[in-house]
Amino acid sequence: MKTIVMPGNPSCQGCPHAIGLKALGLALEDFVLVIPAGCSTIIAGIHPKATLNVPVLHVPFASAPAVAAGISAAFKRENKKKNVVIWMGDGGADIGFATISGSAVRNDDIIVIVSDNEAYMNTGIQASGTTFWKAKTTTSPAGKREDRKDLAAIMLMHRVPYVATASVGYMNDFIKKLEKVKSIKGFRFIHLHSPCPPGWRFDSSKTVEIARMAVKCGAWILWEFDGKFNLSPASKPYKDKNKRKDLKDYLKMQGRFKGLSENEILEIEKAIDKQWKYIECFENI
């Protein structure tokens, strides 16, 4: 266990990537990071001002799984028990999806973590496949019209040994999942929900609160597949729609949803209900 995010790193205040990266240091003993372009590249920095206290390789999006699998194979040859972790954003997971999918099919012995702040933040808040329904970004100024892709579900359908969702609002849950994956062999995938203060337009003190609200209103569902599909404890109560917190409270804390009509909020509610229907199917796997 060690602190991997050093003081003085250039992340914004309240940055979810910095919170998530801290969890890696707490859960994994011996690992290297492969980081494709994104805010995390800037946070990690370059020598002599590198701010992550682990070996980091910066790579282009699509090459990340091949690079990580190569490092993992080299460690194995040397009989070294080290984890190789790709830490990437949702934009990276869009642009580099073909190679992530190929790596999952080959069951490469790597951990892939997508820290999803629901847009391409580093290049100016462009919408990604996982951007929330109706959210305003610089490429969806009137609100995102397309549906939101469920990346973790897509990875689950690759039949890999481990897939989970996590949230920077539930660090114990995330750390527990990381502790489990470090000794599993093969392709392991964690989709981490990472609310971003400037991108979502909320106060930088509210990252964890917003992340928790996403789970409590059912918009982000915590689950784990390790051979068997399970809802994680924090999300279990919200399977019951009546127990979910008011979606409006989640939306109104974020500038990216300013001006939503009642009808649009109803549409989002329906999309969230549909998301839970898929979970019901997965529970029968």
Ligand SMILES: Cc1ncc(C[n+]2csc(CCOP(=O)(O)OP(=O)(O)O)c2C)c(N)n1
């Ligand atoms: C092939 C390729 N296309 C585009 C870019 C430009 N680019 C750099 S970072 C980035 C956005 C990354 O977004 P995401 O992965 O969501 O990370 P975030 O910045 O949100 O943490 C893009 C498009 C690039 N570096 N390489």
Ligand code: SF4
């Ligand atoms: S824009 Fe968001 S993800 Fe990027 S460094 Fe700032 S808080 Fe972190």
Ligand SMILES: [Mg+2]
């Ligand atoms: Mg992003």
